[in-house]
Amino acid sequence: MKFGIVTFPGSNGDYDAFQAVTDSLSEEAVYLWHKDHDLQGSDIVVLPGGFSYGDYLRPGAIARFSPIMNEVVAHAKRGGPVLAICNGFQVACEAGLLPGALLRNASLKFISRPVTLRVENADTMFTREYYEGQRLTVPVAHGDGRYVADADVLSRLEGEGKVAFRYCSADGAIEDEHNVNGSANSIAGILNDAGNVLGLMPHPERATDPLLGPADGLGVFHSLLAGVTV
Amino acid sequence: MELYRVPVQIVPRPGILDPQGAAVVGALKTLGFNTIEDVRVGRFLTVDVNAGSADEAATAVRRMCEKLLANPVIEDFMVETPTPLQRVGA
Numbered sequence: 001m002k003f004g005i006v007t008f009p010g011s012n013g014d015y016d017a018f019q020a021v022t023d024s025l026s027e028e029a030v031y032l033w034h035k036d037h038d039l040q041g042s043d044i045v046v047l048p049g050g051f052s053y054g055d056y057l058r059p060g061a062i063a064r065f066s067p068i069m070n071e072v073v074a075h076a077k078r079g080g081p082v083l084a085i086c087n088g089f090q091v092a093c094e095a096g097l098l099p100g101a102l103l104r105n106a107s108l109k110f111i112s113r114p115v116t117l118r119v120e121n122a123d124t125m126f127t128r129e130y131y132e133g134q135r136l137t138v139p140v141a142h143g144d145g146r147y148v149a150d151a152d153v154l155s156r157l158e159g160e161g162k163v164a165f166r167y168c169s170a171d172g173a174i175e176d177e178h179n180v181n182g183s184a185n186s187i188a189g190i191l192n193d194a195g196n197v198l199g200l201m202p203h204p205e206r207a208t209d210p211l212l213g214p215a216d217g218l219g220v221f222h223s224l225l226a227g228v229t230v
Numbered sequence: 231m232e233l234y235r236v237p238v239q240i241v242p243r244p245g246i247l248d249p250q251g252a253a254v255v256g257a258l259k260t261l262g263f264n265t266i267e268d269v270r271v272g273r274f275l276t277v278d279v280n281a282g283s284a285d286e287a288a289t290a291v292r293r294m295c296e297k298l299l300a301n302p303v304i305e306d307f308m309v310e311t312p313t314p315l316q317r318v319g320a
Contacts, residue, residue, distance in 0.1 A: 107249070
């Protein structure tokens with residue numbers, strides 16, 4: 001399985017993703033420069049965390065017009081998996097791959113710490129190695145992670161099982177105090193209609209090596225590997 | 231073709247929580263500005279654009295807003311009246 005990891009100017013999660021794929025999974029990974037025009041045969045595209053283009057204008061707003069994004073969008077339209085993490089989630093929303101937008105955290109603070117997530121839908125290509133209701137410890141590191149969408153979009157996401165993860169308490173309760181950034185419905189991660197694009201603010205790729213802490217993020221990668229046949 | 235300066239205001243859409251605005255309201259109240267009701271924090275841009283007329287300049291900037299400068303999910307934009315700029319050396 002070949003992972004293509006996009007590097008925008010200002011990306012900083014690209015190396016983490018590369019490391020997770022090659023080290024923790026022993027799979028192949030390539031960096032895809034933002035000016036590239038092809039995915040080098042990647043099966044799975046990762047839009048990594050960071051501060052592409054310095055978050056100028058709005059996070060993700062400028063990165064979405066990078067040449068590589070044409071290829072990423074075409075890949076997604078073909079049904080190819082896209083894992084959009086943190087800044088990658090912001091880029092994916094700006095690019096129209098996912099509905100809604102990510103705004104400044106309600107607390108106005110940059111939040112960098114492990115959080116507890118609850119798996120809301122374990123029947124997706126990104127989550128099939130988890131079970132519904134499973135709690136995961138995965139780090140977040142963002143200043144603009146408050147998910148917003150209009151009421152129609154939210155009810156569609158909720159009604160069609162497109163909410164993948166929510167912020168929760170240690171025992172899985174969905175409460176405002178555990179909604180770290182003030183997201184609508186405590187949403188931490190969502191899927192597109194077709195289910196092949198996952199956007200999430202937490203960093204599963206930074207929770208893949210037991211030496212460094214909880215490895216609860218591995219399930220996202222194992223789920224992808226379990227589902228895609230070479 | 232003339233050069234026009236086109237001001238653009240971009241603000242959070244009504245109903246979108248604006249924690250920056252709320253923080254500014256708090257600070258203003260602390261300073262004794264008790265008449266304060268609400269503050270919304272947005273962005274102000276000036277776009278210098280070559281166009282055949284002021285209308286054309288405004289239309290061009292409106293398209294830029296739709297495509298990049300504003301995100302319609304969360305923001306409203308207002309394109310203000312373009313003013314002709316004197317070209318240096320013209």
